[in-house]
Every structure is written in structure tokens, then in C-alpha cells.
Amino acid sequence: MSAVYFLAQIRITDSNLYQKYLDKCDDIFSRCNGKYLAVDSAPEILEGNWKYSKSVLIEFPNREDFKEWYYSDDYQEILKYRLSGAACDTILVFGKEQKPGNKILIRTERLTIKPITLADASAMFEYRTKEEIFLFQTFKPGTLHEIEDFIRNSTTGFNEEGRWFQLGIFHNSTMIGDIGIHFIGPENSQCEIGYTIHPVYQKKGYGKESVIGVVNYLFKVLQKHRITASTDPQNTASIALLESLGFRKEGLFKRSLLIDGNWEDDLIYAILAEEWEYQVN
Structure with a gap:
């Protein structure tokens, strides 16, 4: 607007x-x-x-x-x-409508959420290659070069329909995770989010805090209509996080994702802007 x-x-x-x-x-x-x-x-x-x-x-x-x-x-x-x-x-x-470009910066009580850069590649590689992270991820990098390519490909085109954009989650200047935003239609009115937290920093509320910060930004600043999240039915921590924020379970897609040669189930959660206003002030 x-x-x-x-x-x-x-x-x-x-x-x-x-x-x-x-x-x-x-x-x-x-x-x-x-x-x-x-x-x-x-x-x-x-x-x-x-x-x-x-x-x-x-x-x-x-x-x-x-x-x-x-x-x-x-x-x-x-x-x-x-x-x-x-x-x-x-x-x-x-006035000419201005896009936020790649200068997005979100601050929460304990976290700073901002676009990742190549300077963050080593920190991201350190936790993104852990077995417990691989368990529920489709992106499974084997080398630092793959992480660098991932960063290059996912840090342009913020708020452009069809693009994934990756943000880093930082606590006291230390990268503790990342959260991706997929901008989707119709008319770029919806988003899908995906989040990853370093195992050392899990069970401390950082995942929930970062999701609240990003969803608030998407609804209140970018005026999005609907936000979805896809998770593995066995990922109980992710399911608990989404449900605690009022996301609704919209459907289970049986054996719909091909990961490492295996067909996996996909559980979809979503929330509307008016529902989020009710859940989080």
C-alpha cells in the first residue's frame, strides 16, 4: 500500500x-x-x-x-x-509503492532476524549438517559450497511471488537458526514458512519467538492474507509450536513428498490474518 x-x-x-x-x-x-x-x-x-x-x-x-x-x-x-x-x-x-528490498530486519525480545549472507555460511553449515536436523529436512547439504549456493539462491527477490527467501536467526550476534519464507499467490497474498533451530538452542523458546516475529511482519507489514507451514507428521516439536500459535491443521497429504528416494507424508498447517490478530496481540 x-x-x-x-x-x-x-x-x-x-x-x-x-x-x-x-x-x-x-x-x-x-x-x-x-x-x-x-x-x-x-x-x-x-x-x-x-x-x-x-x-x-x-x-x-x-x-x-x-x-x-x-x-x-x-x-x-x-x-x-x-x-x-x-x-x-x-x-x-x-506515491510509488516501495518494496522492502532485502533490508528486512525483525527484532524480538531476544532475537534479531535478518537476511543471511555468505559470512554466515560456516555457522549455518555447522548445524544444518547435524543428523537430528537432517531427520525432518529436505535440504541436506554435504559441503560448505552447497550452503554458499543455497545462500546465493535464497537471498534475492524478497516479497516476489514464487521466490523463497531465507532469514537468519541471531541471538547475541550468534546465528542459532534460520527461517525461510516462500512467497506464493494468488497476487502474492500468501506465504509458506519453514524454520530450523540449532539443536543446542532448541527447547528454549527461540523457534516460537522467531516464528511470531516473522508472522507478525508478514501480516502487519506486508499485509499477507494467509500463512502456511509444512511439517512431517512425526515432527512433534514443530506441530506443538504451530498449534500453540493458533495454526490450524488443514490436511495430511499421504506420501506426497519424495525425499532421498522415499515417499513421505506432508502435514499442512495454516492461519489467516484475522485469526492471527486474535491469537497474538
């Missing part, structure tokens, strides 16, 4: 009436999510014939916040003073 910008070009004709508008404007404005970007009574004229005596530029996070301000009863009550005391041209400009 893009920001919007309210631009007013003002030529004051009756300073007393315009002052009545100003006397109450800031109090009403302070109740909304708007932000003054510029208020200038002597702008530098670069081109054309400037007929105004004042320019005002205001930013709102979205069109709904702008409407809540502009069309409110309080603002409409004082607007008559501006319209009577000044000649105004106003427009609403829609």
Missing part, C-alpha cells in the same frame, strides 16, 4: 479568515497519521509564473488515513475558513 501526498498551493486573500483556519487546523491534524513534509511561504521559483503565497505538502501512510482527516466533520467545519480566506489549488498524489 503506497503513501499519499496532499499538496496545497495557497494565495491568501483574507488573513483574518485564514487565521481562523490555522487556529484549529493543527489540533485536528494531530489526531491523524499525517506528517507535514513542507510548509513554505517563500518557495524558490524555478519555472513558470507563481501566483501563490504559500505551499503545504503533507504525507499520509495511505488514502484511508487521508480521507479520515480530510472528510472528518471537524476538518470540514474549519475548511470553510480556508476556502473563504484564500484561493487554493489542492491535489492528492499517490
Whole structure:
């Protein structure tokens, strides 16, 4: 959702009436999510014939916040003073929607969650090659080079439909795990998540804390509609984590995944944005 910008070009004709508008404007404005970007009574004229005596530029996070301000009863009550005391041209400009790129940074009470880099390859290799991690993973690296390729292939295209993006989970600057996000349709409105915690740091609540942080970001910042997670039916720890956060068991796909030449079952959990709002404040 893009920001919007309210631009007013003002030529004051009756300073007393315009002052009545100003006397109450800031109090009403302070109740909304708007932000003054510029208020200038002597702008530098670069081109054309400037007929105004004042320019005002205001930013709102979205069109709904702008409407809540502009069309409110309080603002409409004082607007008559501006319209009577000044000649105004106003427009609403829609900003270009910005993608977060690869600069995502999530902080929780104990953790920092951010994109992994090649500098994290050795730390990731150390826990991703342990037998207890292999038990429920499809990615089973055998060399550091495979980890490096994995990082290169999963740290571009954040929030692009069809892409997997991998984040590292850090505790006091130590990488203790990773969490992947698969951006899926329709219209990039859904995500699948997958998480891995170093065995040394398991059973300390770090997995749950990291999932809460990422899901909050996906729902509240990226405005996703639905988030799913796929797990092995025998992975009781992962199942317990998902169910503790309100994820619903949506289905069991029998022998649907081919892993190391064996057909394995796949258990799917999911939660909707409105359900997450209820489960976690």
C-alpha cells in the first residue's frame, strides 16, 4: 500500500479568515497519521509564473488515513475558513509503492532476524549438517559450497511471488537458526514458512519467538492474507509450536513428498490474518 501526498498551493486573500483556519487546523491534524513534509511561504521559483503565497505538502501512510482527516466533520467545519480566506489549488498524489528490498530486519525480545549472507555460511553449515536436523529436512547439504549456493539462491527477490527467501536467526550476534519464507499467490497474498533451530538452542523458546516475529511482519507489514507451514507428521516439536500459535491443521497429504528416494507424508498447517490478530496481540 503506497503513501499519499496532499499538496496545497495557497494565495491568501483574507488573513483574518485564514487565521481562523490555522487556529484549529493543527489540533485536528494531530489526531491523524499525517506528517507535514513542507510548509513554505517563500518557495524558490524555478519555472513558470507563481501566483501563490504559500505551499503545504503533507504525507499520509495511505488514502484511508487521508480521507479520515480530510472528510472528518471537524476538518470540514474549519475548511470553510480556508476556502473563504484564500484561493487554493489542492491535489492528492499517490506515491510509488516501495518494496522492502532485502533490508528486512525483525527484532524480538531476544532475537534479531535478518537476511543471511555468505559470512554466515560456516555457522549455518555447522548445524544444518547435524543428523537430528537432517531427520525432518529436505535440504541436506554435504559441503560448505552447497550452503554458499543455497545462500546465493535464497537471498534475492524478497516479497516476489514464487521466490523463497531465507532469514537468519541471531541471538547475541550468534546465528542459532534460520527461517525461510516462500512467497506464493494468488497476487502474492500468501506465504509458506519453514524454520530450523540449532539443536543446542532448541527447547528454549527461540523457534516460537522467531516464528511470531516473522508472522507478525508478514501480516502487519506486508499485509499477507494467509500463512502456511509444512511439517512431517512425526515432527512433534514443530506441530506443538504451530498449534500453540493458533495454526490450524488443514490436511495430511499421504506420501506426497519424495525425499532421498522415499515417499513421505506432508502435514499442512495454516492461519489467516484475522485469526492471527486474535491469537497474538
